[in-house]
Amino acid sequence: MNVNSWTICLGAFLAFLAITLMTDNIQWGFVAGLSISVGGFKWLRIKRKEAKEELEYDERVNLNILQCSLYVYSGALVLLLSYLIISSQILHNISINIELLIWYLVITLFLGFYIVPVIIKRR
Structure with a gap:
């Protein structure tokens, strides 16, 4: 197929x-x-x-793309984890709207897979 x-x-x-x-x-x-x-x-x-x-790009460019994508994912996960910890431990109320969480994850994946590689390749 x-x-x-x-x-x-x-x-x-x-x-x-x-x-x-x-x-x-x-x-x-x-x-x-x-x-x-x-x-x-x-x-x-x-x-x-x-x-x-x-080969479109050498190993340094590929390494930079991988590194920046990892930074985007790490930052997004730290942000989500800090929200969850603050809302559960300090506020004692976890009120996550599932639609907002889905959009947050979609934007994070889109940034890591498409936006960051395009920016790094143009440098």
């Missing part, structure tokens, strides 16, 4: 539809569809890069 962007979008939509119908909750369908689309497009980008069989 030839996997392209349309196949990934169709798979993400079908996963969204199936999970939403099974759980009667649109949030979990959104998470499933988003996971498939992000993973699929990442996989597609890696396969296209392997098909070129040429």
